[in-house]
Amino acid sequence: MKGYFFIVLTLLIATVSCEKEVVVKLAEGEITGKLNYKLTDDTGKGLSGLKVYIYNPGSKQDPNSPIDSAITSSVGEVNFTDLLPNNYQLRTDSINLNNNDYSVDEYVQITAGIERKKTTKVTDFSGTLIIRLLSYETRTPIQDQGVVAFPVNKIHVTSDNIADVVKSSTLKGLTDKNGYVSLKVPANQIFDFIVHHKIYGNYGWGFGSYQVAKGKTLNITLYSSFL
Incomplete structure (x- = not known):
């Protein structure tokens, strides 16, 4: 050779x-x-x-x-x-x-x-948000409710546009019987959440600011009193 x-x-x-x-x-x-x-x-x-x-x-x-x-x-x-x-x-x-x-x-x-x-x-270049939705009054899981993550630096949610934000988002899911939903989101961006009834709406938002690093998982608990 x-x-x-x-x-x-x-x-x-x-x-x-x-x-x-x-x-x-x-x-x-x-x-x-x-x-x-x-x-x-x-x-x-x-x-x-x-x-x-x-x-x-x-x-x-x-x-x-x-x-x-x-x-x-x-x-x-x-x-x-x-x-x-x-x-x-x-x-x-x-x-x-x-x-x-x-x-x-x-x-x-x-x-x-x-x-x-x-x-x-x-x-x-994404991370995972594992969100649990609980009742504010009873601290019990809320099932079959929609959770939407939105980037706060890009989207300003108001009562006028919230329905459109929910409709157009790809970062959303429904909670399971234990109140959990998992969302894969772009890494190192700040997100807030919209919680809504899957049929009737009843939108709520303003749950805080969260971000996750690439390949990491962040566990979050949200409390809702209007569903």
Whole structure:
């Protein structure tokens, strides 16, 4: 086998998400690495026209300023080259999917002589809110009531628009016999809740402000007195 060069491909598939990484060995003697980064939707389709920023937290310059940025191509990819070995931070502007806003913020390790190809599903940047709805008077579970999470920095709920907010939201569910409902929401955003009767309305909101980190679960208890 002497005299031949080999390209070693290592495929790493995460077991808890749709993130995928491929590592390609470059020519011998390279002192920098490369990054091919792809953003996809729930179906795996690449998302075009998104701005991706790359940061070097160990830079002597302002670590809060990106060292480079790029717009994703028609297949959702950007490429960064001539990267010295380091753990780089990747961030995006707000990305709207399924009527919800997501923000990508993650780290990628770059190694000299290696091209890293990483695919990330945007909606993986979510957390889970496990909400329990109890009666304010009796502290017993309330079953079959609607619970809607809405981002307080984006939506201002009033008596005039609350029905439309409930109708258009994808972050909603009905409580079970124990008063529980689980909602998967974009990570690191502040949410409040609307509680409503599934048939008659009787809307209520203003239960407080809650947020959850990527991949984490937050348990919340809400009390209602009007259902």
